[in-house]
Every structure is written in C-alpha cells, then in structure tokens.
C-alpha cells in the first residue's frame with residue numbers, strides 16, 4: 001500500500017544527476033548556494049556545512065571565542081527540541097540550560113526566558129519546530145537586554161517568517177538543515193547564516209579551517225541521496241520503512257558527527273532545491289490549511305496555532321491529543337498509509353545524556369514533558385495527495401468511535 005513518509009522533500013533523479021555533473025566546480029556551486037541563502041535570509045554571510053548540528057557547533061564555538069566573558073559556558077535551549085541541539089552544545093564544550101515552552105505554540109515561554117538565571121549564560125537558541133516560528137522578536141530583545149548571543153535555529157524553518165523577517169535571521173547567527181525531515185533535503189547538510197560583524201569573522205575562520213569531504217564521502221552522499229529520491233515516493237516508502245536497518249524515525253543523542261564542508265554534489269543539489277522553494281512552500285501551505293480545517297473541529301484534537309504575524313514553513317503539521325489516545329491514533333493513521341509520528345519521545349530533561357549535564361538550579365519543565373506526551377505530527381510534503389486531509393480526518397474519527 002502507498003505510504004506517505006512523515007516528512008521529506010521530493011528530489012528527482014534529475015536533481016541528483018545535476019549534483020553529480022556540477023560536483024567538479026565546487027567553488028562555483030558553493031558561491032551559488034551562498035547567494036541563494038543570503039537572499040532568503042536577508043543576511044550578507046552564509047556557509048554551507050555538513051549538517052545543522054555541525055552548523056550549531058561552529059556558531060557556538062565562535063560565540064564563545066568572541067564573548068567578552070570567556071567563563072560563560074551555558075546555552076539556554078527550549079526544553080522540547082531536537083536532541084541534536086544539546087549534542088551540538090556538548091560538542092562545542094558547553095552546557096545546556098532549559099527554558100520551558102508554551103504548549104499552545106511550542107515557542108520558548110518568553111516570561112520564563114526573561115526570568116532565567118543568566119549568570120553563566122553565553123547564548124540562547126530558538127527551535128522553530130516543525131517550521132512554526134517561535135516568538136523570535138521577543139527572544140531577540142530579551143537576549144539584547146541580557147547581553148547574551150542569540151542563535152536562531154531554523155533547521156526546520158527555512159522560508160518561514162515572523163514580523164516580516166525570516167526565521168534564521170533573528171539574533172546574531174542562524175542555521176538551516178538539509179537533513180531528511182527538513183524543508184529541503186539533500187539527506188544530510190546544513191548552512192550557517194549571519195550578519196557582517198566580529199562573530200561572522202570568527203565563523204569564517206572556523207569554516208575556513210574545516211576539512212572538505214573526501215571523494216569517497218561525496219560518492220557515498222550521492223548514492224544515499226539517489227536512494228532517498230526513489231524511496232521517498234509513497235509507492236515505495238512503505239517498503240523501506242519496514243526495514244529495520246534504516247533507522248528511520250529514531251531520535252538519537254549523538255555527539256560524534258562530522259564537522260566538514262558540504263560536499264560539492266550535495267551543495268549543487270541544495271541550490272537547485274532552493275530554487276524551487278516557493279513551489280514547495282505553496283504545497284506545504286495548501287496541505288497544512290486543509291489539515292487545519294479538517295481537524296480543528298474534531299473533539300480532543302488541539303491543532304498547534306502559529307503565533308500572530310508568523311508565516312510557518314510547515315516541515316510537519318503538529319497537533320496535540322490526550323496521551324491515552326495517542327498510540328491508537330497514530331496506529332490508525334499508519335494503517336491508513338499516513339506517516340504520523342509522536343515526534344521526539346522525551347522532553348530534554350528526560351534524556352539521560354542531557355539530564356546529567358543540567359545546572360543544579362535548573363527549574364522543572366512540565367510543559368515540555370506534557371507536549372512530549374501529547375504531540376502528533378503529520379506530513380505536509382508535496383507527495384500528499386489531494387484527498388489527504390479527508391483521509392486523515394476519517395482515520396481520526398474512526399479511531400474515536
């Protein structure tokens with residue numbers, strides 16, 4: 001039976017061949033991607049790198065070296081976000097401090113953020129989960145008042161905006177990811193964006209010293225991308241998702257990721273996918289709007305609403321359901337061929353590797369825990385068929401009865 005992957009971007013074989021054909025012109029393709037990222041973010045500087053977590057590690061190291069107070073070693077992160085975020089913080093030699101989230105919007109709770117203990121804080125990181133912009137203007141002004149850096153993590157929010165400004169472009173530096181579940185996907189990859197300031201020079205020297213990918217790695221990247229481009233199709237995804245060795249859908253805390261430049265073929269593919277961003281965004285918006293009107297009237301379903309003034313990118317469509325109903329609801333959707341997921345299984349405070357590194361005066365984060373127990377994400381990508389929202393609604397209703 002056809003199966004809609006939980007997230008993804010259609011990549012064609014022609015995109016992959018384009019990447020291969022341009023791979024020898026590494027500097028030229030990198031320049032083209034940098035120009036596109038600058039245009040999208042409105043920021044003058046951009047650097048393609050091997051992943052979003054590599055981008056975060058590089059930015060945090062540069063922030064530490066550029067900080068006036070070198071003793072500051074804590075990074076405030078939303079208490080429910082991707083586990084790669086605390087992993088990158090560890091890799092940068094820093095420690096996480098959690099701020100609880102607003103369960104209705106998934107944004108860091110700005111009241112709690114304003115009251116946090118900043119004694120040892122170097123930087124604050126946003127999450128913009130599922131492509132819904134956090135309250136970035138408020139986070140930015142709190143960071144300015146407190147004199148700490150703000151890293152706008154738009155790994156899932158390429159193309160989103162709030163108050164007329166792109167996600168990723170708030171604060172001092174931002175990042176995007178091109179990994180499997182993100183807005184565009186080259187299987188792995190990411191980018192840093194920033195303004196032109198002292199921090200940017202430090203980021204430039206970090207990225208300048210980065211190793212390039214080897215030819216063998218580039219070949220492996222292209223092979224993986226070719227497989228992805230074929231198997232993301234609904235007709236075939238149902239087969240791969242059943243294979244245990246793919247690791248699909250598993251969330252891991254791993255600090256041993258490579259930190260290199262983005263390989264030339266993937267750089268070329270990323271630039272080509274970004275040229276289609278408007279069309280990709282339009283189909284995500286259509287699917288999200290259809291899901292919203294189909295689901296918001298159903299009892300027991302809380303659709304997560306964007307903040308006022310936000311234009312989400314909808315990497316996925318998030319909703320909250322009572323925990324007792326969640327497993328059966330997801331099972332019903334999966335039986336209907338729809339890649340519904342429970343997203344990250346735990347709040348960061350309940351991830352043992354993170355918990356062990358939290359400060360002694362870390363407040364509890366009950367809202368993040370409640371969201372981890374209640375969240376469901378639905379696909380929004382361009383492979384979703386026109387009757388998709390109706391099928392989701394029918395599966396949800398059948399499950400309640």
Ligand SMILES: *Cc1c(COP(=O)(O)O)cnc(C)c1O
Pocket residue numbers: 051052053054081082084085127128129153155156177178179188189190
């Ligand atoms: C995916 C993700 C990252 C890390 O990006 P990778 O390219 O997978 O390393 C960072 N932050 C958030 C919020 C993410 O979703």
